[in-house]
Amino acid sequence: VRQASYVVNRMAQGLRLREARQVLVILPEISNPYFSEVLLGIEEVAGKTGFGVLIGASARDPEREDQLAQQLLTGVVDGVLLMNGRLPPRLADPALRHRLLAVAERIPGSGLPTVHIDDLAAAQAAVSHLVGLGHRRIAHIAGPIGNVVTAARHKGYVAALAQVGMAPDPALTRFGPFALDSGEMAMAALLALPTPPTAVFCTSDEMAIGAIRTIKAAGLTVPGDLSVVGFDDIVFARAYDPPLTTVRQPRHRIGCDAMRLLEDRLNGIEGPRRGLVLPFELIIRESSAPPKHHHGA
Amino acid sequence: VRQASYVVNRMAQGLRLREARQVLVILPEISNPYFSEVLLGIEEVAGKTGFGVLIGASARDPEREDQLAQQLLTGVVDGVLLMNGRLPPRLADPALRHRLLAVAERIPGSGLPTVHIDDLAAAQAAVSHLVGLGHRRIAHIAGPIGNVVTAARHKGYVAALAQVGMAPDPALTRFGPFALDSGEMAMAALLALPTPPTAVFCTSDEMAIGAIRTIKAAGLTVPGDLSVVGFDDIVFARAYDPPLTTVRQPRHRIGCDAMRLLEDRLNGIEGPRRGLVLPFELIIRESSAPPKHHHGA
């Protein structure tokens, strides 16, 4: 009977089976290459198990976020991957817990498992690299205040300084959005300081590129006058001039593992309570070098 | 009766209404900032009218592509936005025509309306800019052979040369994928020529950045020794060293208009038969300048 070109109606199937075989990914900004590569990993494993991936981009706006969250309640999606660091209020119901997973950014107070790297350790490794090179006046171009990732990386920055008995100078940390212009502006402020830093640790490659731009515009060189370290290892990091020393995140794997974990949870498999911590990697390129007037390590 | 926290079950609603209020976007690669920004526009408009956006990334692979196309047949999505330049065989049915729209890349032979820029004119404008600067030996780092966009931009390149009575030298056009390394390799080959070009028109900013990298690695400067022009105006174009002269595509608007047009089609409104041609803009920055030994314009 069912030969020719029969295809099941997934709407009816979903109604009957009470599952949509779709997941929603809520992300703060898709134009950032970081997120899109995680998304690629998600999509890849989802495809293999017949899951569809819905995206909820433009989601810095809480109203839009709530509208997206609604999708889980209406049954169009079976689960939600949260990459925006916030748990929409209507998803707070404990009965929904097993349908949710935080990705890249932990959601404090939610108790949700998270797939991510150890941001503190990663930042500490990056700053220790600078310290090892002989730098002592190291600035930190940080993310937006209130953000969990920003906080973790800042702690790592402080920890690396503490390891050599230094206290952080508050004037050397600048908070702001994870964007290129934000890096440019922060660097300008740092350069205007009475005693500018000899090295800068930036919390994203985009910011690092912005910082380098400002440094070059001021007639200084990288790493000659200032060393710069980024974070993420986006495609353009190795292609920039100079190629960026940065922390590589296993973006693709974060996506794959997150989707796998969510599927498990949907199937009733609890999995690790706190989620997964994946390894990062410090990629040393040419934007970091010993300081100009190196008074010994 | 329906007070408290009642939410309609969209699965049942969809079954009854015979519509999913979801669209699928098939894209070749999401990590490319170009596509992600178009996607953002799509998502934005879709959100306003209550449509969900499913993504089909990893779709250079025809098998995966067909699997994705299946989604339309099974009724999970009402329409498909095709950004990969191909019409999956199972969607060739004329009855499905009004559920499809090509975006950015025309699909030859499909007769599908397309939302895009005039690639030929844009490439011609870019190359004419180089010609106007006094360049005569201009290379073209092109996209992959067989691609419609590649062909259109190549025609634009040829047309710009023809305007000053020049025939293109086949050795000066290098075809390859729209990627950074592809730009690097193509440039290396161009530099190895007996008479290297004095300017290069690249079919994407990523390729242009790759090309500049190779030029710098060879000890030459941009635009001192060679001028480079890109295409797309991604975020990093203005931040590169030197800032890239490039063709800006209205990516966000392409996404918005495409989604709007698709919704119209789903509602039975035919709309423009050939689709929409949106304006591009030549952004002149610092990677292009007159040739070193300028023997008059």
Next chain:
DNA sequence: CTGAAAGCGCTAACAG
């Protein structure tokens, strides 16, 4: 204008 009922296409349970 309000209320009951049919049926969208499927799967799972049950009867033959």
Next chain:
DNA sequence: CTGTTAGCGCTTTCAG
């Protein structure tokens, strides 16, 4: 082991 049937939650039609 094959064939029939109930019902998933909604909307729409039709009767009251």
